[in-house]
Amino acid sequence: MAPDKPTSLITVTLPSGATLEDALRQLGIGRDAVDTDYGLVDLHNGTYALLVTEAVAERAHGTPGARGPYANPKIEPFGPPQPGRDED
Amino acid sequence: MRVLIQMKPERDVVEAVANPQLTATTQDVAGSMPGVELDQSFTPVALPRPVPTTTEGDPLSLTQQLRFSMRPEDATVLVRGEIHDYDAASRLSMLALSRPQIVGISADPAIQTSPTCPGDGPVGNWQDVKNLLAELGADDLDGSGIALAITDTGINTQHLSNELDRPVTVDAARSWNPPGVTGKPGQFPVDHGTMCAFDALIAAPKATLIDVPVLLSQQQGPTVMSGLLSDAVAAYSHLWSVLETMPDDKRALIVSNSWGSFSPRWDFPPSHPGNYSDNPGHPFNLMVTALESAGADVLFAAGNCGLDCPDGRCEFPDRPIVGANSHPRALSIGGVDTRGNRVGYSSQGPGRLDPNKPDICAYTHFEGSHAFGAGEPDSGTSAACPVAAGVVAAVRTQWSANAIKPAELRTLLQRTADDRGAAGFDHDYGFGIINVPAIMDALRRRSKNGHGIRR
Numbered sequence: 001m002a003p004d005k006p007t008s009l010i011t012v013t014l015p016s017g018a019t020l021e022d023a024l025r026q027l028g029i030g031r032d033a034v035d036t037d038y039g040l041v042d043l044h045n046g047t048y049a050l051l052v053t054e055a056v057a058e059r060a061h062g063t064p065g066a067r068g069p070y071a072n073p074k075i076e077p078f079g080p081p082q083p084g085r086d087e088d
Numbered sequence: 089m090r091v092l093i094q095m096k097p098e099r100d101v102v103e104a105v106a107n108p109q110l111t112a113t114t115q116d117v118a119g120s121m122p123g124v125e126l127d128q129s130f131t132p133v134a135l136p137r138p139v140p141t142t143t144e145g146d147p148l149s150l151t152q153q154l155r156f157s158m159r160p161e162d163a164t165v166l167v168r169g170e171i172h173d174y175d176a177a178s179r180l181s182m183l184a185l186s187r188p189q190i191v192g193i194s195a196d197p198a199i200q201t202s203p204t205c206p207g208d209g210p211v212g213n214w215q216d217v218k219n220l221l222a223e224l225g226a227d228d229l230d231g232s233g234i235a236l237a238i239t240d241t242g243i244n245t246q247h248l249s250n251e252l253d254r255p256v257t258v259d260a261a262r263s264w265n266p267p268g269v270t271g272k273p274g275q276f277p278v279d280h281g282t283m284c285a286f287d288a289l290i291a292a293p294k295a296t297l298i299d300v301p302v303l304l305s306q307q308q309g310p311t312v313m314s315g316l317l318s319d320a321v322a323a324y325s326h327l328w329s330v331l332e333t334m335p336d337d338k339r340a341l342i343v344s345n346s347w348g349s350f351s352p353r354w355d356f357p358p359s360h361p362g363n364y365s366d367n368p369g370h371p372f373n374l375m376v377t378a379l380e381s382a383g384a385d386v387l388f389a390a391g392n393c394g395l396d397c398p399d400g401r402c403e404f405p406d407r408p409i410v411g412a413n414s415h416p417r418a419l420s421i422g423g424v425d426t427r428g429n430r431v432g433y434s435s436q437g438p439g440r441l442d443p444n445k446p447d448i449c450a451y452t453h454f455e456g457s458h459a460f461g462a463g464e465p466d467s468g469t470s471a472a473c474p475v476a477a478g479v480v481a482a483v484r485t486q487w488s489a490n491a492i493k494p495a496e497l498r499t500l501l502q503r504t505a506d507d508r509g510a511a512g513f514d515h516d517y518g519f520g521i522i523n524v525p526a527i528m529d530a531l532r533r534r535s536k537n538g539h540g541i542r543r
Binding site: 009011035037038039041042043044045047049051068069070071072073074075076077078079080081082083084 | 205206207240241267268280283302303316317318320321322325328346347348349350351354355356360362363364365370371374375378382389391392397398399400401402433460464465466467468469470471473
C-alpha cells in the first residue's frame with residue numbers, strides 16, 4: 001500500500017497572520033501529516049490552504065473551521081495543441 | 089441565424105432584378121421586414137422557375153427534362169438576412185406567414201475553408217498581430233511600468249531578447265517559484281512560458297514580466313487526483329500580496345494563464361463539495377475572485393477542445409471550459425488566426441462556472457517566439473490569452489485598476505469586440521475578436537467625458 005503522502009487540499013479558518021503551527025494545533029495533527037514545503041497559504045478571505053494526508057483530510061469534516069478535501073487536479077499548458085487520436 | 093428568403097415581388101421588381109442592365113436593391117424587393125435584419129449590401133438574385141418540357145411532366149420531379157424560366161411571371165428573387173437565434177424555429181414559421189410574397193426560407197450557412205487545426209503551419213506572423221494591435225502605440229500605451237504575470241513553465245529572457253532584438257525586463261523580486269522549483273526568474277528553459285511571454289509583449293513591449301513557473305512543479309501524489317492546482321492557489325496568494333503593495337492610484341496587475349485541466353478524471357465529480365470544474369467555492373476559484381477584487385485583471389485561455397479539431401488530451405464530454413477558465417471574474421480567451429477565423433481547436437462555451445464563455449477571442453497560430461523551433465507557430469488558446477493580456481497591460485499604462493475597475497475593463501473589451509459568428513454573443517467567438525481601434529475610441533470618449541482618471 002502506498003504511503004499516505006500529504007497531497008490532499010483542505011482549508012482552515014484562522015486569524016490573520018496565522019502560521020502553520022497554528023493550523024497544526026487547530027487540526028490536532030503533527031508536521032508529518034502536512035506538506036511543510038507547501039506551508040500555510042493565505043487565501044485572503046479569513047481562510048488558509050494546506051496540503052495534508054488523505055486520512056487527515058477525511059477527518060477535516062469534523063474539525064471546526066476546516067473544510068475539504070478539495071480537488072487538486074493536474075494542470076497543463078494549453079499548447080501547442082496536440083492532434084486528436086484519429087489525426088495521429 | 090442567417091437566412092435566405094425567397095420572394096415573389098411585383099413583376100417590375102422581378103424584371104429589374106433579372107435584367108443586368110437594371111438595378112434593384114434588397115430594399116426594393118423586401119422593403120422592411122420586422123424581426124429580420126436584412127442585409128442591404130446583398131444584391132438580390134433572381135431564381136428561375138423549373139418547368140417540365142412536356143405538358144404531362146411531373147412538376148415536382150427534378151429527374152425529367154426541364155427548362156428554367158426567368159420570365160417575370162415565373163422567376164422569384166432571393167434576399168438574405170439574419171434572425172435572432174432565440175427560438176429560431178418559431179421565428180422561421182412566423183416569418184413564412186408574415187408576408188404573402190415570401191415563398192420559401194432556407195438556412196444560409198457560412199461557407200468556410202477548413203479551420204486551422206493542430207499541426208497546421210503558421211497563419212501569418214507576430215508582426216501581423218502587432219499591426220492589428222498597432223493603434224495602442226498612438227497613445228503611448230505600451231505597458232510601461234505595468235506588472236504582467238505569466239503563470240506558466242517559466243520565462244527565458246535571453247531567448248526573448250534574441251527574438252525581439254531588445255532587452256526584456258523580468259522583475260525577479262516579485263516573481264515566485266512553487267515549492268521544489270529551483271530555477272531563477274527569467275532563466276528557465278525555453279518552453280511554453282517563454283512563448284506566452286513573447287506573445288504578451290507584442291502589445292505591451294515595455295511591460296515588466298513577473299515569472300511564476302507554476303506548471304514546473306513536480307509535486308505528484310499517488311493517484312491522478314494529486315497534482316498542481318494547489319501550486320496555483322499558492323501562486324495567486326503571492327500575487328495578491330504583490331498587488332497589495334501597490335498604491336491605489338497606480339494599482340495594475342495583469343495575470344495571464346494559458347493552462348487548465350483536460351480531464352474530469354483529475355477532479356472530484358460535480359456533485360462533490362470539493363469539486364473544481366463546476367464549483368465557484370473551490371479554493372482556487374475563490375483566489376481568482378480575491379485577486380480580481382483586489383484589482384487584478386485575470387485572463388485564462390479558453391482551452392483547445394473545440395469541436396472541429398480538439399487537442400488529443402481533451403476528455404470532458406461536453407462544456408470543456410471548466411473551473412477558473414470559465415470564471416465570471418476572469419476573461420476567457422478563445423483563439424482566431426490572423427485572418428480573423430476561429431481556430432478549430434478553440435474551446436466553445438457554455439462555460440461551467442459562467443455559461444457566457446468564451447468572453448472574446450484574440451490571435452493565435454502565428455509565427456512568433458520560435459519557442460518550439462523554427463517554423464512552429466505560437467499556437468493554442470495558450471498564445472491567444474497572452475496576446476489579449478498584452479492589450480490589457482497596454483491599456484493599464486494610463487488607466488489604473490482604480491480608474492477602470494477590472495469588471496469595467498472586461499465589459500469594455502466585450503462591448504468593443506469585433507462581432508463574429510452569430511449576431512451578438514455566441515459560444516464560438518464570445519463577443520467577438522479583440523478590437524484595438526474600438527477600445528481606443530471608447531477610452532478616448534471616456535477621457536473626453538471625464539469618466540475615469542488617467543494614471
